[in-house]
Amino acid sequence: MIINHPLLGPRDAQEFVYLGDASLIDRPDASGETALDDFHDYLYLRDNPAGSHKELWFHEQGDRSWLVVTRDTRTHEITHVELAFEYAKRRGRDK
Template sequence: MIINHPLLGPRDAAEFYYLGDASLMDRPDWQASDAAEQFYEYQYLRDNVAGEHRELWYHEHGDRSWLVVTRDTLTHEITKVELARDVALAKKAGAAPTGGEG
C-alpha cells in the first residue's frame, strides 16, 4: 500500500505505523463533570468500520510526522492524506481541514 505523504510524496506503508482511529485526536475535557464516562468511551468504545475510515499513521521511518489517512477498510484505497497537525489546527479554528489527496 502506498501512502501519498503531503510533504514527501508517495511512500510505502512499511515506513509507517498504524496508530488507530483518528477520533483519538479529540481527547475529552478532563475537567468536565462527566469526565470519567467520556474517557471510558474515548478509550474503550470504538466502531469497527467497514468502509471509509479516518486513521492515524506515524511516519516512523521518515520525517516522524503524524498523518490522518482516509482509507476504505474493505479495499484499502486511500482517498485523502493530511498532516494531523493541520487537521487539529483546522478543528481548533472551526474550519474544514484541507490536505493532499491520496
C-alpha cells in the first residue's frame, strides 16, 4: 500500500507501523464517575466495519508522525490521510 503522508507525500506502507482504530484517540475522561466502564469500552470494544475505517499509522521509518488514515477495509482504497495531531486537536483533545 501507499500512504499519502500529508507532509512527505506518497510513502510505502512498509515505512509505517499500524496501531488500529482511530477511536483510540478518544480517550475517556479519567475523572468521570463512569470512568471504569468508559475505559473498558474504550480499550476493548471496536467496530469492525467492512468499508471505510479510520485508523492509526505511525511513520516509524520516517518523520514519526502518527497519521489518521481513512481506508476501505474491502478494497484498501485510502480516501483521506491527516496528521493525528491535527485530528486529535479537532476532537478537542488539547483542552
